[in-house]
Amino acid sequence: MKRRSLPVAAALTATAALLLTACGSGDDKSSDNDKIAGADQAAETPKESASASGAPAEDKPDGVDLSLPKDMNLVFDWDKPKDKNEATAMDDAANYLRAIYRGVDKRTTKDAAVTTYSTGDGLHYAKVQINEWIKGGWTATGTLRHYDATTRSAPNGSSVEVAFCADAGKFYGKEIKTKKVLTTKPSIEDFDYFKIVMVKFPTGKDLWQASKVFVETKAAKCQ
Numbered sequence: 001m002k003r004r005s006l007p008v009a010a011a012l013t014a015t016a017a018l019l020l021t022a023c024g025s026g027d028d029k030s031s032d033n034d035k036i037a038g039a040d041q042a043a044e045t046p047k048e049s050a051s052a053s054g055a056p057a058e059d060k061p062d063g064v065d066l067s068l069p070k071d072m073n074l075v076f077d078w079d080k081p082k083d084k085n086e087a088t089a090m091d092d093a094a095n096y097l098r099a100i101y102r103g104v105d106k107r108t109t110k111d112a113a114v115t116t117y118s119t120g121d122g123l124h125y126a127k128v129q130i131n132e133w134i135k136g137g138w139t140a141t142g143t144l145r146h147y148d149a150t151t152r153s154a155p156n157g158s159s160v161e162v163a164f165c166a167d168a169g170k171f172y173g174k175e176i177k178t179k180k181v182l183t184t185k186p187s188i189e190d191f192d193y194f195k196i197v198m199v200k201f202p203t204g205k206d207l208w209q210a211s212k213v214f215v216e217t218k219a220a221k222c223q
Helices: 010-022 084-106 112-116 120-136
Strands: 072-077 138-153 159-175 191-200 208-217
Touching: 072 084, 084 112, 084 120, 084 138, 084 159, 084 191, 084 208, 112 120, 120 138, 120 208
Parallel strands: 072 138
Antiparallel strands: 138 159, 159 191, 191 208
16 A cells, blocks of 8 residues: 555545635636635744754755655656746745655654644645644655646735646655555556645745645546
């Protein structure tokens, strides 16, 4: 058995449906003026301060440690948009995913990275995913690739939707106690399609937080 990356929690079904509808039911060519679900949700102040660590500077954007184990490799194979806000929101969407897997590695939902890069339903989603891995007694290993990313901004400029594919074909669960890697043959279950609504943190700093998350599993369009 392979532990899938970021399983969808039943608790977020309503949120997912709202986001899917607001985003044109998966039509990535929707107008930039379409309302983005969660666009009116305010960002929240991170509840945890960044912990002092010896992580390299590139692992500590916004002063928060995002370092991961050497065998846990998150790849973001995408081009940044020209719009500054969208580019920064895309960067922090990647940081949000790194934060989740850092929580998986550290066995906690209270890591500073998690509370820095998520708010509202995005924070709830992160906690649910991390707790699923903890309850199962797993960590993660291998390479998780993210690609085919698109962005679009809400008219007020305070939120950006970041959508992308994820391929977990070479990313596996690993039992904490036995160190056994849980592998399976490649399948459609390896592919997910994400839509994350990022909201700007209201401090003037270039920090964006994930406020809404939708994941389409078994995403054939990502193969």
